[in-house]
Amino acid sequence: QVQLVESGGGLVQPEGSLRLSCLYSGRDFTDSAMAWNRQAPGKQREFVAFIGRVGMTDYADSVKGRFTISRDNAKNTVYLEMNDLTVEDTAVYYCKDATRNVWGQGTQVTVSS
Numbered sequence: 001q002v003q004l005v006e007s008g009g010g011l012v013q014p015e016g017s018l019r020l021s022c023l024y025s026g027r028d029f030t031d032s033a034m035a036w037n038r039q040a041p042g043k044q045r046e047f048v049a050f051i052g053r054v055g056m057t058d059y060a061d062s063v064k065g066r067f068t069i070s071r072d073n074a075k076n077t078v079y080l081e082m083n084d085l086t087v088e089d090t091a092v093y094y095c096k097d098a099t100r101n102v103w104g105q106g107t108q109v110t111v112s113s
Contacts, residue, residue: 002026002102004095009107012085016111020080022095022104032099034071034078038091038109049080050098062088085111 008020020036033052039045049069050058057069068081078095090111095104 002032002097002100004097004102004104006093006095006104006107009093009109011110011112013113014086014111016085017081017083018085018109020082020093020095020107020109022078022080024076024078024097027097027100029071029076030073032097034069035096035098036069036078036080036093037096038089038093039106040088040091043091045094048093051078053099082109085109087111 003025005023006020008018010018012018030053033050035050036048037045038048047060048063049067051069051071059067066082066084071078090109092106092108094106
């Protein structure tokens with residue numbers, strides 16, 4: 001049974017940075033592509049970033065050049081480095097095992113002055 005535990009969310013000022021982490025357990029992490037999605041208040045959940053098993057990445061247009069997804073297979077962890085944050089980035093961020101379609105519980109990111 002795959003379990004995903006996100007951490008690293010919080011309150012940050014506009015133009016600030018945060019790094020989210022997602023700790024993976026229950027299966028072989030290297031077998032899974034991973035993704036980050038987010039859901040803002042009153043909006044549908046949306047794709048943010050993807051990383052394949054061997055490191056191929058993809059990003060939503062809204063975060064390209066500001067966010068970086070990475071994975072550390074030795075630590076069973078996927079990261080989302082977020083820079084130059086704006087109030088529009090405020091959302092609950094969810095980690096996802098994109099291969100097995102398993103979601104984490106989410107971590108809140110609030111961008112506010």
